[in-house]
Amino acid sequence: MMYKDLLKTNLISQDAKNRCEEMILGDPNSPPGAYTGNSKGFEYVRKQVAAAIERRDPGVKANPENIYLTNGASEGVRTAFNILIRNPHDGVLVPIPQYPLYSALLTL
Secondary structure, eight states, X not given: OOOXXXXXXXXXXXXHHHHHHHHHHHOTTSOOSXXXXXXXXXXXXXXXXXXXXXXXXXXXXXXXXXXXXXXXXXXXHHHHHHHHOXXXXXXXXXXXXXXXXXXXXHHO
């Protein structure tokens, strides 16, 4: 997506080219790359995630504005904990056995 001249070659599949064009046209105001300009993530992808949720769960209306993309589960959990924990007096109930990330983040 970032090196548009590559889209004019035979070095990548037509499917990859089509997906790049779809993403570029789907969100022309967001630059491709590591930083989208929106902390929620690339808007086009958030819209696709919302559509997938609606297909998976009939009757559910998913709002892309309420979807936050992260670079993995650990980053998502860290972000959620930062939102939920205001001070040292707040508590979080975690199951035992638990994912080690929870206790590590709570220690921080």
